[in-house]
Amino acid sequence: MSHLRPRSCKQCGEKIAEYGRARCFSCLHPNLPPPNCKACGSDAHYAGGFCRRCHPRVPSPDSCSDCLAWGLWRRHGRCAACTSLRNRGHQTGTCATCRRTVPLFKQGMCRLCRCQALAVPRTWQRPDWSTAANTGQQLFLADLVRRVHLAAAARPQGYGAPAAHQQPDIAFWATPRWRQEPLFIAARDMSRVTVTDVTPIDSAFTAYVATQADASAETQGWSPALRERVQKSLYLLTAVHGPHETIKASTVASLPRQQNRRAVIRVTEVLAHLALLDDDRIDPLDAWIHRRLASVHPEIREEALVWIRIVRHGGPRRRPRSTTTVRNQANSAIPFLLACSQRYRTLRQVSRADVTEWLAQCAAPHTEAVALRDMFKTLKSERLLFANPARGVSLGSRPSSVPMPLSPETIQRLTAAAETNPALKLLIALVGIHALYPHQARALPLTAIDFTRGWLTLGDIDHPLDAFTQQAAVDYIHLRHQRWPHTRNPHLFISSQTAHTRAPVTTGWMQPLLRGLPVTAQQLREDRILEEAAVTGADPQHLCAVFNITPETGLRYTRFFHPDPTDSADASGWVTG
Numbered sequence: 001m002s003h004l005r006p007r008s009c010k011q012c013g014e015k016i017a018e019y020g021r022a023r024c025f026s027c028l029h030p031n032l033p034p035p036n037c038k039a040c041g042s043d044a045h046y047a048g049g050f051c052r053r054c055h056p057r058v059p060s061p062d063s064c065s066d067c068l069a070w071g072l073w074r075r076h077g078r079c080a081a082c083t084s085l086r087n088r089g090h091q092t093g094t095c096a097t098c099r100r101t102v103p104l105f106k107q108g109m110c111r112l113c114r115c116q117a118l119a120v121p122r123t124w125q126r127p128d129w130s131t132a133a134n135t136g137q138q139l140f141l142a143d144l145v146r147r148v149h150l151a152a153a154a155r156p157q158g159y160g161a162p163a164a165h166q167q168p169d170i171a172f173w174a175t176p177r178w179r180q181e182p183l184f185i186a187a188r189d190m191s192r193v194t195v196t197d198v199t200p201i202d203s204a205f206t207a208y209v210a211t212q213a214d215a216s217a218e219t220q221g222w223s224p225a226l227r228e229r230v231q232k233s234l235y236l237l238t239a240v241h242g243p244h245e246t247i248k249a250s251t252v253a254s255l256p257r258q259q260n261r262r263a264v265i266r267v268t269e270v271l272a273h274l275a276l277l278d279d280d281r282i283d284p285l286d287a288w289i290h291r292r293l294a295s296v297h298p299e300i301r302e303e304a305l306v307w308i309r310i311v312r313h314g315g316p317r318r319r320p321r322s323t324t325t326v327r328n329q330a331n332s333a334i335p336f337l338l339a340c341s342q343r344y345r346t347l348r349q350v351s352r353a354d355v356t357e358w359l360a361q362c363a364a365p366h367t368e369a370v371a372l373r374d375m376f377k378t379l380k381s382e383r384l385l386f387a388n389p390a391r392g393v394s395l396g397s398r399p400s401s402v403p404m405p406l407s408p409e410t411i412q413r414l415t416a417a418a419e420t421n422p423a424l425k426l427l428i429a430l431v432g433i434h435a436l437y438p439h440q441a442r443a444l445p446l447t448a449i450d451f452t453r454g455w456l457t458l459g460d461i462d463h464p465l466d467a468f469t470q471q472a473a474v475d476y477i478h479l480r481h482q483r484w485p486h487t488r489n490p491h492l493f494i495s496s497q498t499a500h501t502r503a504p505v506t507t508g509w510m511q512p513l514l515r516g517l518p519v520t521a522q523q524l525r526e527d528r529i530l531e532e533a534a535v536t537g538a539d540p541q542h543l544c545a546v547f548n549i550t551p552e553t554g555l556r557y558t559r560f561f562h563p564d565p566t567d568s569a570d571a572s573g574w575v576t577g
Helices: 080-087 111-118 131-135 203-220 224-240 249-253 261-273 284-292 298-313 323-341 352-360 365-381 408-418 422-432 438-442 467-483 507-513 521-535 540-547 551-558
Strands: 060-063 070-073 092-094 101-103 455-458 461-464
Touching (some): 101 111, 111 131, 203 224, 224 249, 224 261, 323 352, 352 365, 408 422, 422 467, 422 521, 438 507, 438 521
Antiparallel strands (some): 060 070, 092 101, 455 461
């Protein structure tokens, strides 16, 4: 019957006549209810056992039943893409984003939410599938959805200012494909140069760098004063450097009136982002290592530097360690190297007795033993030693410490110090009340505190906010907005160094807050867990469930209330294999 052309009903003129008849179903059978559509099952009967959306011969301008795109359909009320999606056998389920029951892709989302995520402009990163849940649905015309990929037509270097910030004089500027290395590299002293004294070598290049700096300022929330200082510095640097040259970091540091260190850091960041920076600065960790090893015998120093380089940068079967780990291991091994320099010329002469005697007279032998075992094992694998004198040396189990609660005097000093420092007050609330780890408090985002519901949410942490914590957060955020009104940093705690970036604060920010106080951030957290243990009868299972700690850690906190007689025994006996 699909070859028949639909005709209007001769009696009512509103509906389509049934196939082979001159009148519609309602006019033919006024006393009978119309049948349901045999395609979608709806009761909106139109003609031939179909509704208007599912009629094979009647075009219907409507939204697609699956992706809600507007178009002109002839069958089942779905666009061609959604019809093909159903024909390819995609399973029907509940979309993870919009919660509709439709055919799904392998990511667990429908075609509408997938189109929303793919339509968001992006560079090389993967699309964010939760875009529709965060920003809402934007309806569209069928078969007109396209992916917006910013890096698709970009040049290999990725240069070019955004169209909104593009200047007329840089419209045709492009970075040189080749760079001519200078024959003689002369140091530039910019300390006596002013803006009015310099005429740019390439005005388009200078304008391009200034445009990129403006884009960085908008993204990172620079203050107007910082933006002005950075723009003046970049003008001076690009005025005396051509597009084919790289700018040394030492030249940036010699700029006039650059006592403000933040401006120098921002200038180097912009140049590094544009691949225009030649970083000739001395590595502070390298300088520290060579300064500590200055008194070590030269041959032993070279052997130790091989080990430190592998710990820091990694090897074929070893991943690089953090700067803190490198410093700690070097600090533990350098006293032993100084002692060996007085007796030997190389670490090949060190015997097993030397290692055991040294560890026996150390105050904290476990830390030194870990560093020495790692050093000798690494040098043996690099074939710089014939034997490993630290192999099999063990100190037994490390003595476990029992956490202690804070004294009332310490709590009173903390309370008095927190009244005058909003940052310290909020830190005490997060660590001492909600038992966050210090690193969790430093990396806490602004969105983790919900003032509407009065809730703190961070990963596995889902706590209601008490009145003290909520007021402390309000006071600190008010101070944060007053001090850095233009910041774009998403973290709760920021400093003068991180306010113009998107990085969290470091441990160097937290230590001055607690300086002069007889407590550390970790002791604050331990006191909170001990308080919970005292109230609940020192139940380790309850502590594990509330504070998300391991069973061993939970038992460690209960030892304060139920001392173990074996804890007083000497657990640092020597074991040598």
